[in-house]
Amino acid sequence: MSFSNLLRLLAGSGLLFFAVMPALAQPPRPNLKGEVMVLEFHHMGGHNARWRRSFPSFDRDLQRLWARGYRPVTLRQLTSGTFKLPAGTTPVVLSFDDSLLHQIKFTPAGRLAPDCALAHWIAFSHRHPGFAVRPVFFVNSAYHLAFRQPRFAAAKLRLVIQLGGEIGNHTWVHSNLGRNRKAAEDIGRGQQALEHWLPAGYHMVSFALPYGIFPHPHSLAWRGQWRGAHGRLIRWHYRNVVLVGNGPAPSPYSRRFQAHRIPRIQDYDHVLSHWLSYFHQHPERRFRSDGRRHLVRRFARR
Numbered sequence: 562m563s564f565s566n567l568l569r570l571l572a573g574s575g576l577l578f579f580a581v582m583p584a585l586a587q588p589p590r591p592n593l594k595g596e597v598m599v600l601e602f603h604h605m606g607g608h609n610a611r612w613r614r615s616f617p618s619f620d621r622d623l624q625r626l627w628a629r630g631y632r633p634v635t636l637r638q639l640t641s642g643t644f645k646l647p648a649g650t651t652p653v654v655l656s657f658d659d660s661l662l663h664q665i666k667f668t669p670a671g672r673l674a675p676d677c678a679l680a681h682w683i684a685f686s687h688r689h690p691g692f693a694v695r696p697v698f699f700v701n702s703a704y705h706l707a708f709r710q711p712r713f714a715a716a717k718l719r720l721v722i723q724l725g726g727e728i729g730n731h732t733w734v735h736s737n738l739g740r741n742r743k744a745a746e747d748i749g750r751g752q753q754a755l756e757h758w759l760p761a762g763y764h765m766v767s768f769a770l771p772y773g774i775f776p777h778p779h780s781l782a783w784r785g786q787w788r789g790a791h792g793r794l795i796r797w798h799y800r801n802v803v804l805v806g807n808g809p810a811p812s813p814y815s816r817r818f819q820a821h822r823i824p825r826i827q828d829y830d831h832v833l834s835h836w837l838s839y840f841h842q843h844p845e846r847r848f849r850s851d852g853r854r855h856l857v858r859r860f861a862r863r
């Protein structure tokens with residue numbers, strides 16, 4: 562008997578309601594203490610490699626995340642609890658490090674070019690409006706590094722904010738902060754350049770450690786100051802510090818969550834497949850929204 566014949570038979574017998582409705586009506590049970598993936602990308606486009614995701618693979622990643630009930634939020638939203646997702650879905654963060662060209666590329670006329678991750682994501686979300694554009698870009702802001710098109714740096718950052726994404730500091734020149742005796746300068750210069758480009762009033766709350774290596778003392782990664790040119794004092798106070806690896810992050814509602822050591826998952830090769838099947842095999846470990854907003858009180862004000 563074909564499936565449609567079966568449905569017809571069940572409908573005739575009045576059993577259709579009982580056979581189909583429970584599956585449709587009941588999203589998976591909420592699990593606010595479950596784990597969350599913070600994905601991490603570097604080079605985009607070209608052939609897949611250790612630090613590079615091709616566009617067909619990226620498109621497929623978005624499709625798989627969408628189909629399996631993952632919905633994008635920024636890191637700022639995740640750790641402050643200021644996101645509201647349909648019941649049963651799971652937040653996921655997609656972050657991009659090192660401000661590389663094919664993450665956000667502009668045409669010579671200053672428009673978003675189609676061959677970049679941001680354009681691919683926007684196109685995907687047009688086809689799947691529930692999959693919002695919420696990228697997090699960790700930017701190296703030395704002039705020549707700013708998405709490799711420095712004259713468009715400010716416009717690119719503005720575009721990300723307008724779309725609902727997030728900008729975080731990744732230092733000025735991507736030094737090894739554990740060895741750099743001027744670590745505060747690399748963080749502070751990065752903060753200063755981004756403040757210069759970002760829209761007035763935009764307050765960065767996230768920092769990505771180059772190579773995942775902490776400065777000395779570690780607290781310099783989230784709080785510090787540096788006296789720049791003309792004696793200007795640059796201060797930073799980030800609530801989120803992300804690592805380079807190496808697995809899902811605890812829920813921000815879990816006691817295991819540490820905002821200054823948020824693990825990430827590098828999206829290359831079969832790594833995403835591995836974690837998708839991990840959550841499939843261990844559904845109890847996966848964060849599931851209950852459809853409501855739950856502010857993390859110590860963070861929601863910032």
Ligand SMILES: [Zn+2]
Nearest residue numbers: 658659771772
């Ligand atoms: Zn980096």
